[in-house]
Amino acid sequence: MLKPSRMKSLSTALLLIMVLSGCSNEESGPQSKKALFSKVNPKPALIAPVSMENRKELERIKQDVMSVNTNYDAAIARKGKEVLVSYKVKHFKRFQMKKIESQVTKKLEKDFPSYTFTVSSDYKIFLEIVRLSEKTNRPGTSTKEAAKRFNQIVKLKEELT
């Protein structure tokens, strides 16, 4: 059994962790809350130009990413001709991440030659695309704001390489 003084120190440390964890100013939707742990299958985020045809095209891009049998979840965002793609790789296939990334990039560039793709398998990029998708599907979000966030995610991906 722990002494009361030790219990006090431990509970202070725990309290500090709990307070710090509340520091985030990110608004999280139902999908982004569990995006790191399970398959969420998020809707593609279309920032501009918004049209039914473009939505269908994004769905086709998503299907293309999912057709690689090592992937089990994909998040897509598009702004103009720039497309941000992130996917989750099956646990035992994570040793071949680089190979899978180049495979997905080549496949997308071949099937959709008119777009510029930024491909990543990083969980953070995946999470941010899910958050962006939730943001764009929420009423009252401006295109400018979403485009700014899109650029921030691309920048974050470029920092990785």
Next chain:
Amino acid sequence: MPKKKELNPQQQKYQQLQKNYETKRPVLANCIKAFFVGGLICLVGQALTYFYIYFFNFTEQTAGNPTVSTMIFIAMLLTGFGIYDRLGQFAGAGSAIPVTGFGNAVISAAIEHRTEGLVLGVGGNMFKLAGSVIVFGVFSAFIVALIKTLIMKIGG
């Protein structure tokens, strides 16, 4: 290698007798304990990684650094409170092999030599055990990086 000395009958008899009185090591139970406690420490580390990815601007690659720092810091605190020592007695390698064992090695040496003074005691002995970990860690990383660079230069 020196040739193993052959034992005379009296020595062999003594060894046999010694074996009878030896306490048997519960190897399997120790392995199971180490597996679960080590796994639990790694689980906490993974949860911390997700915490940094989710709440801060860390990516999967960069989240490793604050995670390791936090884990070492927690292990250092727990060593100071005297909790990590008990965990070490229970789990053995399960608590020593993860990065938290490094924090424990630094702080326990510092506590042990506190009475010898702050500079020569704590400062001089703090890295007594952890120093070798740093030396061999850095050296092996250097060798591996050298091999990787050579392979990449040759193989493209």
